[in-house]
Amino acid sequence: MSDRFIYTTPLDPLARPLIDELSQEYESRYGEFYQQDGGPREMDKYAPELFSPAQGGNFVLLLRDGQAIGGGAFKRHDDPDTAELKRVWTHSAQRRQGLAARVLQELEDQALRQGYARLYLTTGFRQPEAVGLYLRHGYTALFDTSLPHETYRHLPFEKWLRVAALARAA
Numbered sequence: 001m002s003d004r005f006i007y008t009t010p011l012d013p014l015a016r017p018l019i020d021e022l023s024q025e026y027e028s029r030y031g032e033f034y035q036q037d038g039g040p041r042e043m044d045k046y047a048p049e050l051f052s053p054a055q056g057g058n059f060v061l062l063l064r065d066g067q068a069i070g071g072g073a074f075k076r077h078d079d080p081d082t083a084e085l086k087r088v089w090t091h092s093a094q095r096r097q098g099l100a101a102r103v104l105q106e107l108e109d110q111a112l113r114q115g116y117a118r119l120y121l122t123t124g125f126r127q128p129e130a131v132g133l134y135l136r137h138g139y140t141a142l143f144d145t146s147l148p149h150e151t152y153r154h155l156p157f158e159k160w161l162r163v164a165a166l167a168r169a170a
Contacts, residue, residue: 003064005106010048010059010073010087018061018068022089046086050075056083058110062103070099072107077120083111085121088130100133112161119161122154131155 010019051057056076061068072088085107090099111119121139123130131149135141139157149155 003062003069006061006063007058007110008061010051012061014061014063014068015059015071018071018089018091019087021092022087025092046075051086053114056114058107058114060103060106060110062099062106064094069094070103072103074107074111074116074119081117082120083114083116083118085119088133101137104133104137108159108161117160117162119159120156121158122156125149125152125155
């Protein structure tokens with residue numbers, strides 16, 4: 001059993017099973033909630049090209065024996081120093097192994113290599129596992145955590161990468 005990261009695109013056939021499972025997960029947790037306003041399905045909101053290095057993004061897969069078991073991406077955010085994390089995901093058969101944390105760390109490291117100082121993300125209010133992951137890994141909640149998560153449609157977080165990298169090096 002060997003794990004390795006590869007940088008690719010959401011269109012890579014290796015990514016398809018992971019993306020399909022993520023889509024099913026979104027559907028099971030949220031149903032039509034985010035489509036009430038007539039907007040696109042969550043997985044259709046962002047063109048794959050936004051996750052390319054040429055546009056300031058990146059897309060990573062964690063492979064085990066040639067199969068995608070985790071992945072995630074980032075794209076350029078509204079300001080030039082910030083990348084926005086998207087689609088951090090672990091295959092359901094591979095959970096509780098710390099894989100999401102590994103993917104998150106890889107994305108943080110790559111964002112630093114690409115010159116970003118800050119990461120921003122939102123997660124859904126029905127994803128307590130994601131909220132816990134981000135809080136455990138030094139992300140700051142940009143919402144009132146004392147209120148029920150259902151109060152918000154999206155739960156925003158941020159992390160200053162250069163500060164985190166300096167703390168790790170110390």
